[in-house]
Amino acid sequence: MNLKEIFSDLTTQIFKVTNEDNNNELFWTIKPTNLKLIPEDEGHYFIKAIQTLPNSRIDCFINISTPERIADFVIKLDSNxxxxxxxxxxxxxxVIPxxxxxxYGDYELYYSKENPQIGIDILKSGLEIxxxxNIxxxxxxxxxxxxxRTQEAIDAFLISEQFGPSSEYIFLELGQLFETLGQTDKQLEYEKKYKDNGGF
Structure with missing residues (x-):
């Protein structure tokens, strides 16, 4: 199917681009997948997304290039x-997936400034599968x-630690969060972990 037909499929969450030779992106060839998460392989995908307005949402799609996890454009339906x-x-x-x-990529891909809880809920659901x-x-x-939401942030980063953090900076984040809560022992513990894992 062509990209311009993407809204005809109401169930697929992730489409893979199979041919992007046409200069008009709407005529790129895509195929539905059974993926439930953006994969870490090298590829080009269109992901079901929502645009979060102050009092409503717009269903749309965004393209994601992996493994960089970069988004370039949004696919929407116009008034016609x-x-x-x-x-x-x-x-x-x-606009968030x-x-x-x-x-791995920039966390702000999931950060809806209008309603942060939407992205939080999407990530919590994704974490289960x-x-x-860690990502x-x-x-x-x-x-x-x-x-x-300091304690919740700590809980999330501790999950990353359990499964292998992407970098030593997760330990630094934890140290700073524990400092915010006045938990000096934990702060010092994670500052040490940060330095022991290459931080300075």
């Missing part, structure tokens, strides 16, 4: 029901940190 393509980086309101990711639980829990932890 025609499929249109817009630049992801110039959206007035947040409706599925979590096994592929993720292969790379999903880190996305979750950073959003919770930014929302000043």
């Amino acid at each position: 029901g025609q499929t249109i393509l817009e630049d992801f980086n110039y959206q007035e309101n947040s 409706t599925v979590a990711s096994d592929c 993720a292969k790379n639980k 999903v829990s880190e996305d979750l932890g950073y959003i919770l940190r930014d929302e000043n």
Whole structure:
């Protein structure tokens, strides 16, 4: 099927691009997948997404290039029901995937400034089925940190530690979060882990 027909499939969450030779992206060839998470392989996908408005949501799709986990554009229906393509980086309101990711990337992909809980709920659901639980829990932890939900952020980053954090900076985050709670012993413990794992 062509990308312009993507809204005809109401059940698939992730489509894989199989041919992008056409200069008009709407005529790229895509195929449905059974994937429930953005994979960590090298590929180009269209992911079911939502744009979060102050009082409503718009169903849409975003493209994701993996393993970099980069989004470039958004696919929507216009007022006439025609499929249109817009630049992801110039959206007035947040557009976030409706599925979590096994592929590492910028956590802000899931951070809806209008309603952060939407992204939090998506990540919590994804965490249950993720292969790379450290990746999903880190996305979750950073959003919770930014929302000043300190204990929840700690809990998320501790899951990352359990499954192998992406870098030593997770220990630094934990140290800073424990400092916020006034838990000096834990703060010092994680500052040491940060340094022991290459931090300085």
